[in-house]
Amino acid sequence: MLKIYGVYRSRATRILWLAEELGLSFELVAVIQAYRLADPMADGAPMNTRSPEFLAVNPMGSIPTIDDDGLILNESLAQTLYIAKKQGGPLAPADLSEEAKMLQWSLFAATSIETEALKISMAVNEGRLDSEAGQAEAKAVAHILSRPFGVLEQHFATHDYAVGDRFTVADINLGEIVRYAQAYQPLFDAHPKTAAWLSRIQSRPAFKAMWETRVKEG
Template identity: 35%
Template sequence: MKLYFTPGTCSFAPHIAIRELGLDAELRRVRIGADPVVVADGRDFRQINPLGYVPVLELDDGRVLTEGVAMLLHLADLKPEAGLAPAVGTPERDELHRWLNFISSELHKTFSPWLFHPEYGQQAADVARERLAKRLAVVERHLADRDYLLGERFSVADAYLFTIVDWTRPLKIALDPYPALAAYLERVRARDSVAEALRREKAP
């Protein structure tokens, strides 16, 4: 399989999942923006994803999967024994879906684009920061008495939450009001999968 990625973006979430599962994946770096291109060959990335978004996962059967959440579930289900997603039909699986959707619609799309695109203006950024604070407080309360979103065990929702909430660093959003979340980020950052994914994304 091939993962189209851009360092520092949401494509880091499926990359963490790939490393957690020890899967063999070819990495294809993309330069996103107005004219997104696949760095290696200069191909117009919109031929692969018309919206120009990373991540994209090209599967071995030739299918092209867009949407990070779909990728995370696909990857986790390749190796159910790794426990990155609870079994279908269980209450824990419902929790996983709930968190993946929350991260995608309430966190990811509040950070991005509103806090990464100055052209939307200061008012949009202020509103986004306010909305984000309420949503981070929800996560903070949830993590107060558990190590990971689903409890004891790391799941693909953690790969996604870590990736998105770590954007607080470049955006200089202080985590003082969220001590459990801050500790959680360091817990996830310490995982071998995260270090390995970072190392590979930095490789030339």
């Protein structure tokens, strides 16, 4: 059975959402981010991203990792693309050109959006987005993101989804990265088609089910 190492409050949401969409069974092996523990190396500390046991599986010490019958993958976007293709069906690429576009959107999100968008997510987690400094930081991030968001806006002006005019794994990969910036509303007010796409994909029952479990996890 597919093993997913991680917790819901992490990039594992990409795989967990996909698994919900596909109705896949999996075993979730709880591995928490070391930075969330006071002493990750203490006796009795839960398995975390610095635990030798986990480093033996993923030497980078990051979550999520998957183990699919012995195939270990340590990069979340490679994991979703692999699982979607393995399972087939509408979420997977129908041909080589769709696969190339799915790869392109995923890499675009990871390289042109994720680092900046995460700054907004961190500001929320640290409770400072609404402060004057937090708003100034978010405004600067939004300025940098206006270029890739401009690309998204142009695409979603004429398409409901990232690839093939249907919901696919590319929407999960892109959507879960764009979500990191979601708390800064002015960015989405300036890009209404992108906002509409995000809300379209987040209204899917599988996203809601994944999110409900994530909220319960705390």
